[in-house]
Amino acid sequence: MSTTVKATTSEEVSGNKFMALIRREIGQVFAIAGLVIIFAFFSFMKPVFYSWANVSNGILMSTTVTGLLAVGITFVIITGGIDLSIGTGTTLCAILVAHYVVGWHLPLWSGFVIGMSFGALIGALNGAMIAFLKLPPFIATLATMKAAQGLALIISHLTPIRFDTVKGWESIAQGNLIGSIPNGVLILFGAAIVAWFILNRTVIGRYTFAIGSNGEATKLSGVKVERWLILIYALCGLFVGLAAVVLTARLGAAEPDLGLGYELEAIAAVIIGGTSLLGGKGTISGTIIGALIMAVLTNGLRILQVQQEWQYVVVGIVIVIAVFGDNVRRRRAGEIS
Amino acid sequence: MAGSQLLSLEGVSKEFPGVKALDNVRFDLNAGEVHAIVGENGAGKSTLMKILSGIYKKDTGVITYQGDHVNVSSPHEAQSLGISIIHQELNLMPHLTVAENIFIGREPRRKSRIFLNNSKLVKDAQALLDELNIVLDPKELVGEMTIARQQMVEIAKAVSYRGEVIIMDEPTSSLTPSETEALFKIINSLKANGKGIIYISHRLEELDVISDRITVIRDGQYVKTMKTKETSIPEVISLMVGRKVDQDQRPDKRALSKDVVLKAENISTKKLLKDVSFELRKGEILGFAGLMGAGRTELARALIGADPKTSGKVWLKGQEISIKNPHDAVQAGIGYLSEDRKRYGLLLIQDITFNVIMASIPKYVNKFGIFKKGPAAGIARDSIAKLRIRTPSEKQFVKNLSGGNQQKVVIAKWLARDCEILIFDEPTRGIDVGAKDEIYKLLTQLANEGKSIIMISSELPEVLRMSDRIAVMCEGRLTGIIENKDADQNLIMQYATKFRD
Structure with a gap:
């Protein structure tokens, strides 16, 4: 009698590795296909749509801020949490960056340090409320969202702070270090690559998935879940701070009333990209694709001169199609019942 | 050194608001021994194990581990001492792979300490699984595996801490007999390596096979510790409940009506069921036996319209009816009582x-x-x-x-x-030995009043004790229907293992 427990794996049957990869990542294949189809549609309707000027400044550039926020919140959403404070958090970080860089005549690079430090601080505060005060993420970050909104208005005295005195500030987003790609877009893709490494190759990434998959089991395995949650929310905050810097560089100013609502755009991008709000599952590439789908849609509809009001309706419909389509696919695959 | 004392607990008490969960309990464990703890639900077994594994803090008492007094204040501390636990509810991360689950919290890292060393992770996991003779792919996602194989991952994980004490809380509750046998081989090899194993199980028959000593606790209090060889199941049960319980009971002879209340013909589903046909008579208890995954719950769900059928007809009192969803089933007077009461049955x-x-x-x-x-x-x-x-x-x-x-x-x-027809899925799962008796009486009473009952059960003594007839399933097919007077455990197991090849 054999002492082993019989078990076969699905890998043995499938054989072809490439097909197996396609099958495993089928959700992303559909998302990319969706992006390509939407892009082709608008290009067909209005050739100006696929001009480099429109692609770089109309589409990619307008993805930078929500894209960075979406990449950051992907970590939080994979833990099964949510961060509603990333929108007004961006506002507050932007105001703080302007306050110190403009007010104290600090060098350009310090803007990144200040923005990302305050972003991480706000995130850590969220994480601490969730981990130690045991507040639900929705409540904790809702509170932070309101507080950040208020603080931004107080610190700025309700007026925009311009970066006119800081030489080259706009070039952070609008300059071209490589070819004709705007720097803001380089920052987004660079940050996405770093985020991919953190999520897939580091300890904090592994615990992000573990906590979202089964937080209690992770804790019982001896992982200090509270500590990691704070770090994960702080990590999300780093991207918020970076988004704030890019936002001010795009506008040449920090606006105290700009940012509210960005959190929902970022969450929408993450969801369209196939990350589950239930936690345990998600990808950075999906989030980037999701953010691009949103930007392509908005830009394309604007070029077709569809009214702004109707653009919102279309985005709403796309979210439903994306998530429902994913559910249908997974039900067919037997992942859910 | 085999036989030396590894762990001892003296005078351990734990109080929750309003309840004294543990009252002056003692327990000890030797190296190279399997020491079983038994008791009814609520007797305090789980509380005791949670204290040992650092999830709860004891109010009073002394824990001695390898000669030293220890204070197990967190799961992390328990693990570093060398006490690991396999929890009753599987505690795995379904979205992570086998290897990632086994080494969660201790994943091999690169020199930077920040980056993971995934190839070493997979290699270590493979080595561990080989050592335990468990055939699993370390790269497979745990959420896509069967419960039994997930259980094997839990065991590998517990062993991977290389501790001296392994606590197993109901490790076989979701395993088939052959899987249980494989688990016992692993336990025996751990024993041979001088590990001490605390074994908690409701399946008392298992204790004869696997345990060296048995400790009984009742109502949070220590009752007795015995050598397994020197005791018997009836003695253990009577110590657990404080009175005698007959294990080998059969139903009283009842005059059965000939009226067929429910008739199912050729029920099939896409995934599992193949042409299942049976009749349920008025006032009858029809037991459904079979191994895990035989398709009994799936049959119930197909009957009540919770899952789609690909073929099959259903007659209610001679009239063909169409049940497309649970609402139709309830309208037709069919009630389904899920094995997971807390999730599907109760607010x-x-x-x-x-x-x-x-x-x-x-x-x-x-x-x-x-x-x-x-x-x-x-x-x-x-x-x-x-x-x-x-x-x-x-x-x-x-x-x-x-x-x-x-x-x-x-x-x-x-x-x-x-409801005239009640489908019970594991009616006594998670219910005390004493309370089981009452549920049995209740089922019999309902049948005597004319209700027709389908009872799905994985416990053969329960099936034999309750059912007028026993339907046995294997791999989604009905392999036999046996009258109670003709049935015994062997015959049921023969039908339950009638695999096609």
Whole structure:
């Protein structure tokens, strides 16, 4: 009698590795296909749509801020949490960056340090409320969202702070270090690559998935879940701070009333990209694709001169199609019942 | 050194608000030994294990581990001492792979300490699985594996801590006999390596095979420790419940009606079921036996329309009916009582009244949609009396009831709905030995009153004790229907293992 427990794996049957990869990542294949189809549609309707000027400044550039926020919140959403404070958090970080860089005549690079430090601080505060005060993420970050909104208005005295005195500030987003790609877009893709490494190759990434998959089991395995949650929310905050810097560089100013609502755009991008709000599952590439789908849609509809009001309706419909389509696919695959 | 004392607990007590969960309990474990702890639900086994694994803090008492007094204050500390636990509910991360699950919290890292070393992770996991003779792919996602194979991952994980003490809380509750046998081989090899194993199980037959000593606890108190060789199952049971219980009972002879209440023909589903046909008679208890995954729950779900059928017809009292969803089933008077009562059967933070009328709310509201409190409380009180639900009043929250009494509330719900056919899925899962008896009496009483009962059960003594006839399934097919008088455990197992090849 054999002492082993019989078990076969699905890998043995499938054989072809490439097909197996396609099958495993089928959700992303559909998302990319969706992006390509939407892009082709608008290009067909209005050739100006696929001009480099429109692609770089109309589409990619307008993805930078929500894209960075979406990449950051992907970590939080994979833990099964949510961060509603990333929108007004961006506002507050932007105001703080302007306050110190403009007010104290600090060098350009310090803007990144200040923005990302305050972003991480706000995130850590969220994480601490969730981990130690045991507040639900929705409540904790809702509170932070309101507080950040208020603080931004107080610190700025309700007026925009311009970066006119800081030489080259706009070039952070609008300059071209490589070819004709705007720097803001380089920052987004660079940050996405770093985020991919953190999520897939580091300890904090592994615990992000573990906590979202089964937080209690992770804790019982001896992982200090509270500590990691704070770090994960702080990590999300780093991207918020970076988004704030890019936002001010795009506008040449920090606006105290700009940012509210960005959190929902970022969450929408993450969801369209196939990350589950239930936690345990998600990808950075999906989030980037999701953010691009949103930007392509908005830009394309604007070029077709569809009214702004109707653009919102279309985005709403796309979210439903994306998530429902994913559910249908997974039900067919037997992942859910 | 085999035989030396590894762990001992003296005078351990633990109080929760209003309940003394453990009262002056003692226990000891030697190296190279399997020491079983048995007791009814609520006797305090899990509390004791949670104290040992650092999840709860003890109020009083001394824990000595390898000669030193220790204070196990967190799961992390328990692991670093060398005490690991396999929890009753599987505690795995379904979205992570086998290797990632096994080494969670201790993943091999690169020199930077930040980056993971995934190739070493997979290699270590493979080495561990080979050592334990478990055939699993370290790269497979745990969420895509069967429960039994997930259990093997838990075991590998517990062993990977290289501790001296491994606690196994109901490790076989979801395993088939052959998988259980494989687990026992692993346990024996751990034993041979001088590990001490604390083994908790409701399946007392297993203890004869696997344990060296048995400790019984009852109502949070230590009762007795015995050498397995020197005791017997009836003795253990009587120590557990404080009285004698007959293990090998059969139903009283009942005059069975010839009326067929429910007839199912050629029920098939896309995934598992193949041409299942059977008849259920009035006042009959029809037992469904089979191994895990034989398709018994799937059959019940297909019958009540919870899952789609690909073929099959159903007749109710001679009339063909179409059941497309659970609503149709309830309309036809078929009630399904899931094995997972807490998830599918009860509203835990509502009172008994609300739970009892849940399936028949229209009967208890007036024409303005306002609840008729009196009649609702009335049926709840009637149910409490009839089903002997132990509770201070009908206003008690269901979560505060014991497992057996919760099960009675679910039964009351379907009786209030006038269901003639009741499908019980594992009616006594998670219910104490003592309370089981009461559920059995209740089922018999219901059958005597003319209700027809389908009882799915994985416990053969239960099937034999309760069923008038026993239907046995294997791999989604019905492999036999046996009259109770012709049935014994061997015959049922023969039908249950009638695999096609």
